[in-house]
Amino acid sequence: MGEYFNKQVFKAVWPICFGYIPLGVACGILGEKVGMDAFLMAMMSIFLFAGSGQFIALAMIGAGTAIIPIVITVGIVNLRHMLYGLILNQYISKESLLYRMIYAQEIVDETFAVNSIEFQKRESGWNPKKAAGLNFLAHMSWMLATVAGVLLGSAVYIDTGLVSYALIAMFIGLWSFHFKSAKLVGIGVLGGGLALLLSLWLDNMLNVVVATVVAAIIGAVIDNGEGVEKK
Amino acid sequence: MSYTDILICIFGLFCSSYISRILPLAVLGRRPLPTFLSLWLKYVPTAVFGALIFVSVFGDANSGFRFSWTNVEFLAAIPVLIVAAKTRNLAYSIIVGLAAYWLLNQYMC
Numbered sequence: 001m002g003e004y005f006n007k008q009v010f011k012a013v014w015p016i017c018f019g020y021i022p023l024g025v026a027c028g029i030l031g032e033k034v035g036m037d038a039f040l041m042a043m044m045s046i047f048l049f050a051g052s053g054q055f056i057a058l059a060m061i062g063a064g065t066a067i068i069p070i071v072i073t074v075g076i077v078n079l080r081h082m083l084y085g086l087i088l089n090q091y092i093s094k095e096s097l098l099y100r101m102i103y104a105q106e107i108v109d110e111t112f113a114v115n116s117i118e119f120q121k122r123e124s125g126w127n128p129k130k131a132a133g134l135n136f137l138a139h140m141s142w143m144l145a146t147v148a149g150v151l152l153g154s155a156v157y158i159d160t161g162l163v164s165y166a167l168i169a170m171f172i173g174l175w176s177f178h179f180k181s182a183k184l185v186g187i188g189v190l191g192g193g194l195a196l197l198l199s200l201w202l203d204n205m206l207n208v209v210v211a212t213v214v215a216a217i218i219g220a221v222i223d224n225g226e227g228v229e230k231k
Numbered sequence: 232m233s234y235t236d237i238l239i240c241i242f243g244l245f246c247s248s249y250i251s252r253i254l255p256l257a258v259l260g261r262r263p264l265p266t267f268l269s270l271w272l273k274y275v276p277t278a279v280f281g282a283l284i285f286v287s288v289f290g291d292a293n294s295g296f297r298f299s300w301t302n303v304e305f306l307a308a309i310p311v312l313i314v315a316a317k318t319r320n321l322a323y324s325i326i327v328g329l330a331a332y333w334l335l336n337q338y339m340c
Contacts, residue, residue, distance in 0.1 A: 067239060079275050
Protein backbone atom coordinates (compact mmCIF):
# COMPACT_ATOMS: atom_id res chain seq x y z
CA MET A 1 0.00 0.00 0.00
CA GLY A 2 2.91 2.33 0.73
CA GLU A 3 3.76 2.24 -2.95
CA TYR A 4 0.35 3.75 -3.78
CA PHE A 5 -0.30 5.93 -0.75
CA ASN A 6 2.62 7.72 0.86
CA LYS A 7 3.66 11.15 2.03
CA GLN A 8 4.65 12.30 -1.45
CA VAL A 9 1.26 11.24 -2.84
CA PHE A 10 -0.65 13.00 -0.05
CA LYS A 11 1.40 16.14 -0.56
CA ALA A 12 0.59 16.17 -4.28
CA VAL A 13 -3.10 15.35 -3.92
CA TRP A 14 -4.24 17.63 -1.13
CA PRO A 15 -4.73 20.77 -3.24
CA ILE A 16 -7.01 18.75 -5.54
CA CYS A 17 -9.06 17.41 -2.62
CA PHE A 18 -9.22 20.87 -1.09
CA GLY A 19 -10.59 22.35 -4.31
CA TYR A 20 -13.04 19.49 -4.74
CA ILE A 21 -14.81 20.18 -1.44
CA PRO A 22 -16.61 23.43 -2.44
CA LEU A 23 -17.02 22.33 -6.06
CA GLY A 24 -18.30 18.85 -5.20
CA VAL A 25 -20.64 20.17 -2.51
CA ALA A 26 -22.06 22.72 -4.99
CA CYS A 27 -22.47 19.93 -7.55
CA GLY A 28 -24.30 17.77 -4.99
CA ILE A 29 -26.58 20.66 -4.00
CA LEU A 30 -27.50 21.16 -7.66
CA GLY A 31 -28.03 17.39 -7.95
CA GLU A 32 -30.39 17.36 -5.00
CA LYS A 33 -32.39 20.20 -6.59
CA VAL A 34 -32.93 18.22 -9.80
CA GLY A 35 -33.95 15.02 -8.00
CA MET A 36 -30.75 13.07 -7.36
CA ASP A 37 -30.39 11.10 -4.14
CA ALA A 38 -27.10 10.17 -2.46
CA PHE A 39 -26.90 6.82 -4.29
CA LEU A 40 -27.47 8.31 -7.77
CA MET A 41 -24.99 11.08 -7.03
CA ALA A 42 -22.35 8.55 -5.91
CA MET A 43 -22.96 6.51 -9.09
CA MET A 44 -22.64 9.61 -11.25
CA SER A 45 -19.43 10.70 -9.50
CA ILE A 46 -17.90 7.22 -9.87
CA PHE A 47 -18.90 6.56 -13.48
CA LEU A 48 -18.84 10.03 -15.00
CA PHE A 49 -16.24 11.73 -12.76
CA ALA A 50 -16.05 15.09 -14.48
CA GLY A 51 -16.64 18.34 -12.63
CA SER A 52 -17.97 20.49 -15.46
CA GLY A 53 -19.55 17.45 -17.16
CA GLN A 54 -21.57 16.60 -14.06
CA PHE A 55 -22.73 20.19 -13.59
CA ILE A 56 -23.86 20.33 -17.22
CA ALA A 57 -25.59 16.94 -17.04
CA LEU A 58 -27.43 17.96 -13.85
CA ALA A 59 -28.48 21.33 -15.27
CA MET A 60 -29.81 19.56 -18.38
CA ILE A 61 -31.63 16.91 -16.31
CA GLY A 62 -33.18 19.77 -14.34
CA ALA A 63 -34.28 21.48 -17.57
CA GLY A 64 -36.07 18.31 -18.66
CA THR A 65 -33.70 17.56 -21.57
CA ALA A 66 -33.84 14.06 -23.10
CA ILE A 67 -31.09 11.51 -22.39
CA ILE A 68 -29.45 11.46 -25.85
CA PRO A 69 -28.69 15.23 -26.07
CA ILE A 70 -27.30 15.12 -22.51
CA VAL A 71 -25.01 12.20 -23.35
CA ILE A 72 -23.78 13.84 -26.60
CA THR A 73 -23.20 17.27 -25.03
CA VAL A 74 -21.21 15.90 -22.10
CA GLY A 75 -19.28 13.61 -24.47
CA ILE A 76 -18.20 16.66 -26.49
CA VAL A 77 -17.29 18.63 -23.37
CA ASN A 78 -15.15 15.69 -22.22
CA LEU A 79 -13.39 15.25 -25.58
CA ARG A 80 -10.52 17.24 -24.09
CA HIS A 81 -9.63 14.21 -21.94
CA MET A 82 -8.37 12.58 -25.14
CA LEU A 83 -5.63 15.20 -25.27
CA TYR A 84 -4.63 14.37 -21.73
CA GLY A 85 -4.50 10.63 -22.51
CA LEU A 86 -2.24 11.29 -25.51
CA ILE A 87 0.18 13.19 -23.29
CA LEU A 88 0.04 10.74 -20.34
CA ASN A 89 0.68 7.78 -22.66
CA GLN A 90 4.43 8.33 -22.60
CA TYR A 91 4.50 7.64 -18.86
CA ILE A 92 2.08 4.71 -18.52
CA SER A 93 2.03 2.94 -21.91
CA LYS A 94 4.14 0.07 -20.49
CA GLU A 95 1.62 -0.71 -17.73
CA SER A 96 -0.91 -3.57 -17.99
CA LEU A 97 -4.13 -3.13 -19.94
CA LEU A 98 -6.13 -3.32 -16.70
CA TYR A 99 -4.04 -0.52 -15.21
CA ARG A 100 -4.58 1.65 -18.29
CA MET A 101 -8.31 0.90 -18.34
CA ILE A 102 -8.62 2.05 -14.73
CA TYR A 103 -6.32 5.01 -15.28
CA ALA A 104 -8.49 6.14 -18.22
CA GLN A 105 -11.50 6.60 -15.95
CA GLU A 106 -9.41 8.80 -13.61
CA ILE A 107 -8.43 11.36 -16.26
CA VAL A 108 -9.83 14.78 -15.34
CA ASP A 109 -8.36 18.28 -15.59
CA GLU A 110 -6.97 18.22 -12.06
CA THR A 111 -5.40 14.72 -11.93
CA PHE A 112 -3.91 15.29 -15.39
CA ALA A 113 -2.40 18.61 -14.36
CA VAL A 114 -0.77 17.29 -11.18
CA ASN A 115 0.35 13.88 -12.51
CA SER A 116 1.89 15.30 -15.67
CA ILE A 117 3.83 17.88 -13.66
CA GLU A 118 5.07 15.20 -11.21
CA PHE A 119 6.02 12.78 -14.02
CA GLN A 120 7.98 15.56 -15.73
CA LYS A 121 10.13 16.24 -12.67
CA ARG A 122 12.76 13.55 -13.15
CA GLU A 123 14.16 13.74 -9.64
CA SER A 124 10.77 13.39 -7.94
CA GLY A 125 10.64 9.60 -8.49
CA TRP A 126 6.98 9.81 -9.49
CA ASN A 127 5.77 6.48 -10.94
CA PRO A 128 2.54 4.83 -12.18
CA LYS A 129 1.76 3.43 -8.71
CA LYS A 130 1.92 6.83 -7.04
CA ALA A 131 -0.16 8.28 -9.87
CA ALA A 132 -2.77 5.57 -9.31
CA GLY A 133 -2.85 6.37 -5.59
CA LEU A 134 -3.28 10.07 -6.33
CA ASN A 135 -6.06 9.33 -8.83
CA PHE A 136 -7.89 7.13 -6.33
CA LEU A 137 -7.73 9.72 -3.53
CA ALA A 138 -8.86 12.54 -5.83
CA HIS A 139 -11.76 10.48 -7.19
CA MET A 140 -12.88 9.43 -3.70
CA SER A 141 -12.79 12.98 -2.36
CA TRP A 142 -14.84 14.18 -5.34
CA MET A 143 -17.42 11.44 -4.77
CA LEU A 144 -17.66 12.12 -1.04
CA ALA A 145 -17.97 15.89 -1.60
CA THR A 146 -20.82 15.46 -4.10
CA VAL A 147 -22.66 13.05 -1.79
CA ALA A 148 -22.17 15.51 1.07
CA GLY A 149 -23.65 18.19 -1.19
CA VAL A 150 -26.80 16.10 -1.75
CA LEU A 151 -27.21 15.60 2.00
CA LEU A 152 -26.55 19.27 2.72
CA GLY A 153 -28.91 20.38 -0.06
CA SER A 154 -31.76 18.39 1.44
CA ALA A 155 -31.08 19.81 4.92
CA VAL A 156 -30.71 23.55 4.28
CA TYR A 157 -32.09 26.07 1.79
CA ILE A 158 -29.57 27.23 -0.79
CA ASP A 159 -30.28 29.75 -3.55
CA THR A 160 -30.34 27.98 -6.94
CA GLY A 161 -29.19 31.09 -8.78
CA LEU A 162 -26.02 31.15 -6.70
CA VAL A 163 -25.28 27.46 -7.35
CA SER A 164 -25.72 27.87 -11.09
CA TYR A 165 -23.50 30.93 -11.03
CA ALA A 166 -20.74 28.82 -9.45
CA LEU A 167 -20.98 26.75 -12.65
CA ILE A 168 -20.61 29.78 -14.94
CA ALA A 169 -17.62 31.00 -12.91
CA MET A 170 -16.08 27.52 -13.19
CA PHE A 171 -16.52 27.56 -16.97
CA ILE A 172 -14.75 30.93 -17.13
CA GLY A 173 -11.95 29.58 -14.92
CA LEU A 174 -11.55 26.49 -17.10
CA TRP A 175 -11.65 28.62 -20.24
CA SER A 176 -8.85 30.83 -18.92
CA PHE A 177 -6.49 27.82 -18.82
CA HIS A 178 -6.50 28.02 -22.63
CA PHE A 179 -5.59 31.71 -22.90
CA LYS A 180 -2.21 30.80 -24.38
CA SER A 181 -2.49 32.57 -27.72
CA ALA A 182 -4.76 35.10 -29.42
CA LYS A 183 -6.06 32.34 -31.70
CA LEU A 184 -7.09 30.16 -28.76
CA VAL A 185 -8.98 33.07 -27.17
CA GLY A 186 -10.48 34.07 -30.52
CA ILE A 187 -11.77 30.57 -31.26
CA GLY A 188 -13.43 30.53 -27.83
CA VAL A 189 -15.23 33.80 -28.58
CA LEU A 190 -16.16 32.46 -32.02
CA GLY A 191 -17.57 29.30 -30.41
CA GLY A 192 -19.63 31.48 -28.09
CA GLY A 193 -20.99 33.67 -30.88
CA LEU A 194 -21.82 30.64 -33.03
CA ALA A 195 -23.61 28.94 -30.14
CA LEU A 196 -25.86 32.01 -29.70
CA LEU A 197 -26.54 32.24 -33.43
CA LEU A 198 -27.22 28.52 -33.84
CA SER A 199 -29.71 28.59 -30.97
CA LEU A 200 -32.12 30.12 -33.50
CA TRP A 201 -32.35 26.69 -35.16
CA LEU A 202 -30.99 24.14 -32.66
CA ASP A 203 -31.97 23.54 -29.06
CA ASN A 204 -31.16 21.00 -26.31
CA MET A 205 -27.56 22.22 -26.21
CA LEU A 206 -27.04 20.92 -29.75
CA ASN A 207 -26.19 24.53 -30.62
CA VAL A 208 -23.25 24.24 -28.18
CA VAL A 209 -22.12 20.93 -29.70
CA VAL A 210 -22.27 22.16 -33.32
CA ALA A 211 -20.67 25.52 -32.44
CA THR A 212 -17.79 23.68 -30.72
CA VAL A 213 -17.16 21.31 -33.63
CA VAL A 214 -17.28 24.12 -36.22
CA ALA A 215 -15.21 26.66 -34.24
CA ALA A 216 -12.54 24.02 -33.53
CA ILE A 217 -12.37 23.10 -37.25
CA ILE A 218 -11.84 26.80 -38.05
CA GLY A 219 -9.17 26.85 -35.32
CA ALA A 220 -7.37 23.86 -36.86
CA VAL A 221 -7.49 25.47 -40.31
CA ILE A 222 -6.13 28.85 -39.19
CA ASP A 223 -3.63 27.35 -36.72
CA ASN A 224 -0.97 27.82 -39.38
CA GLY A 225 1.96 26.01 -37.84
CA GLU A 226 1.54 27.08 -34.23
CA GLY A 227 1.38 23.33 -33.72
CA VAL A 228 0.05 21.04 -31.07
CA GLU A 229 0.79 22.33 -27.63
CA LYS A 230 3.16 20.43 -25.39
CA LYS A 231 1.89 20.49 -21.83
CA MET B 232 -36.71 12.08 -15.44
CA SER B 233 -37.53 8.92 -13.46
CA TYR B 234 -35.06 7.11 -11.20
CA THR B 235 -34.44 4.47 -13.89
CA ASP B 236 -34.03 7.15 -16.57
CA ILE B 237 -31.36 8.84 -14.48
CA LEU B 238 -29.52 5.51 -14.07
CA ILE B 239 -29.68 4.94 -17.85
CA CYS B 240 -28.49 8.50 -18.37
CA ILE B 241 -25.50 7.92 -16.04
CA PHE B 242 -24.59 4.79 -18.02
CA GLY B 243 -24.81 6.77 -21.28
CA LEU B 244 -22.66 9.53 -19.78
CA PHE B 245 -20.09 6.93 -18.73
CA CYS B 246 -19.94 5.57 -22.30
CA SER B 247 -19.69 8.93 -24.08
CA SER B 248 -16.98 10.15 -21.68
CA TYR B 249 -15.01 6.90 -21.42
CA ILE B 250 -14.44 6.77 -25.19
CA SER B 251 -12.26 9.90 -25.09
CA ARG B 252 -10.44 8.63 -22.04
CA ILE B 253 -9.66 5.08 -23.16
CA LEU B 254 -8.89 5.66 -26.86
CA PRO B 255 -5.39 7.09 -26.42
CA LEU B 256 -4.42 4.74 -23.57
CA ALA B 257 -5.65 1.37 -24.86
CA VAL B 258 -6.28 1.69 -28.57
CA LEU B 259 -4.05 4.32 -30.13
CA GLY B 260 -0.92 3.28 -28.24
CA ARG B 261 1.95 5.64 -28.92
CA ARG B 262 1.08 6.20 -32.56
CA PRO B 263 0.63 9.91 -33.21
CA LEU B 264 -2.79 11.19 -34.28
CA PRO B 265 -3.33 12.63 -37.77
CA THR B 266 -2.17 16.25 -37.67
CA PHE B 267 -5.52 17.82 -38.48
CA LEU B 268 -7.26 15.78 -35.77
CA SER B 269 -4.74 16.80 -33.13
CA LEU B 270 -5.01 20.44 -34.19
CA TRP B 271 -8.80 20.16 -33.97
CA LEU B 272 -8.52 18.64 -30.49
CA LYS B 273 -6.30 21.55 -29.47
CA TYR B 274 -9.16 23.98 -30.18
CA VAL B 275 -12.03 21.91 -28.78
CA PRO B 276 -11.64 22.96 -25.10
CA THR B 277 -11.54 26.71 -25.76
CA ALA B 278 -14.46 26.44 -28.21
CA VAL B 279 -16.60 24.37 -25.85
CA PHE B 280 -16.04 26.63 -22.86
CA GLY B 281 -16.62 29.75 -24.97
CA ALA B 282 -19.90 28.29 -26.21
CA LEU B 283 -21.04 27.21 -22.75
CA ILE B 284 -20.16 30.58 -21.21
CA PHE B 285 -21.94 32.65 -23.89
CA VAL B 286 -25.06 30.51 -23.71
CA SER B 287 -25.18 30.59 -19.89
CA VAL B 288 -24.57 34.34 -19.78
CA PHE B 289 -26.62 35.60 -22.74
CA GLY B 290 -29.34 32.93 -22.88
CA ASP B 291 -30.57 31.48 -26.16
CA ALA B 292 -33.21 32.12 -28.80
CA ASN B 293 -35.69 29.78 -27.10
CA SER B 294 -35.67 31.39 -23.66
CA GLY B 295 -34.90 34.86 -25.07
CA PHE B 296 -31.49 36.52 -25.39
CA ARG B 297 -30.33 38.69 -22.48
CA PHE B 298 -28.32 41.42 -24.21
CA SER B 299 -28.63 44.25 -21.67
CA TRP B 300 -26.56 46.29 -19.25
CA THR B 301 -28.67 45.04 -16.36
CA ASN B 302 -27.90 41.38 -17.12
CA VAL B 303 -26.43 40.26 -13.78
CA GLU B 304 -24.92 37.07 -15.27
CA PHE B 305 -23.00 39.24 -17.75
CA LEU B 306 -21.90 41.92 -15.26
CA ALA B 307 -20.68 39.35 -12.72
CA ALA B 308 -18.75 37.55 -15.46
CA ILE B 309 -16.50 40.58 -16.01
CA PRO B 310 -14.60 40.42 -12.68
CA VAL B 311 -14.47 36.61 -12.96
CA LEU B 312 -12.87 36.87 -16.40
CA ILE B 313 -10.29 39.34 -15.11
CA VAL B 314 -9.41 37.22 -12.06
CA ALA B 315 -9.37 33.99 -14.11
CA ALA B 316 -7.08 35.49 -16.75
CA LYS B 317 -4.72 36.87 -14.10
CA THR B 318 -4.59 33.94 -11.65
CA ARG B 319 -5.64 30.90 -13.74
CA ASN B 320 -7.05 29.60 -10.47
CA LEU B 321 -10.39 27.82 -10.42
CA ALA B 322 -11.14 28.42 -6.74
CA TYR B 323 -10.51 32.21 -6.99
CA SER B 324 -12.69 32.40 -10.10
CA ILE B 325 -15.60 30.69 -8.35
CA ILE B 326 -15.30 32.78 -5.18
CA VAL B 327 -15.18 36.06 -7.15
CA GLY B 328 -18.11 34.91 -9.29
CA LEU B 329 -20.29 34.03 -6.33
CA ALA B 330 -19.44 37.27 -4.52
CA ALA B 331 -20.08 39.44 -7.61
CA TYR B 332 -23.33 37.68 -8.46
CA TRP B 333 -24.60 37.95 -4.89
CA LEU B 334 -23.63 41.64 -4.54
CA LEU B 335 -25.14 42.61 -7.90
CA ASN B 336 -28.39 40.89 -7.00
CA GLN B 337 -28.46 42.73 -3.66
CA TYR B 338 -27.90 46.18 -5.09
CA MET B 339 -29.28 46.15 -8.60
CA CYS B 340 -32.62 44.43 -8.56
